[in-house]
Amino acid sequence: MANLISIKRRVRTAQNVSKTTKAMQMIAASKLKKAEDAALSSRPYVEKLTSVSRNISKKIDKDNLIEYMKVPKDTSGSLMILVAPDKGLCGGLVTNLARMLLIFTKENKKISYVTVGKKANGIVRLFAGDTVASFDFGTTLPSYDTVYPIMTIVDDYFLGKKVQDVYIINSNFNSVFSQTPVIHKLLPVSFDLEDSQAINGKALFEPSEDVLLPGLIRHYLEMRLYQSLLETYLSEQAARMLAMQNATDNAKEIIEELRLLYNKTRQEKITNEILDISGGMYAPV
């Protein structure tokens, strides 16, 4: 009975929580629109670029392969680029990434990490992994400039023959309700060179392979990387919007329950007071 004030306090807390989550939900929703435009419109471009690069690597002579396409010898280990948001409160997004990475680490032992996003740092720390570089992900749409410093690290490790392959793990946006973590092999750019059907006629390169390929493959790598950032950003906003919507709904439910409890308790108190007074009236003197 004396907890009337405490119930009221709890209602107020729940109201504040629901206000905050509602605001976060709205912010995520507005960011989602912009992110969706950016990520989904560049997706077909990146897919086409991938298939063009793939076709090319099948059509050139093995002697003409550029460094990005060669499998490095006398070296082991992998470089893993882990893309995750800076902030939490986005449902199972980060956990799912961590779970995916856990499976990967079981098969590949020697991994160096490049982290993008503060949550990525957390994941790597969890695995006691070795981080060679870490970048911020930011809370706005990633700009293309973010790609260059990452590529510098990748170049340093791959072209410097410190690792034999480079992977990237990020969240892929399927729909607002579903985002799945994916692992891509970024380097070496080899698309089943042993494939028997690969040799279906040589292609013409104008002016020549060694002029075209480095630029094209570089462009492919950058776009692929950038697309990963966009997809993750988009996933983050979608996941957060949904998580915050759930949180708001839950808070509203709690408020309802507490209100009911408050009213009941209040009524009970009044009834008891009346009983007290009327009891006092008829009491024998």
Added chain:
Amino acid sequence: MKLALTILTPQAQIYSGEADEIIVPTITGEIGILPNHVSLLTQILPGELRVKNAGKTSSFAIMGGYLEVANNQVNVLGDYAIRAEDIEVAKAQQAKERAEKAKQEKASLEDLATIEAELRKSLLELKVAHRRKRSS
């Protein structure tokens, strides 16, 4: 026999459909692509890309990129492209003026590169739009 053409940029899919002939500015000069063209990969230079289909020619302003031809499938991967009909001359003119003005003001080296790219883009758009107007 027709060519299947797709023009893609990171911003949007600009064109997808059939074509009889494609004329595209490349690093080795302007080339025309007809059906049954040999497999080809080349780099596109900024300029006007023309698509002939069923007697009609449509123009696109393209800011460089790559061109792939394989089995009558033509893929144009442009850094930026716009259909000539969609170019708003006034808008392009405004962008050009803005870029020129910004260039005169003091700017960091990075900004300058962005401004120059913008300027080149709007100049190209204007050129393609004007040419189309003259011919029609």
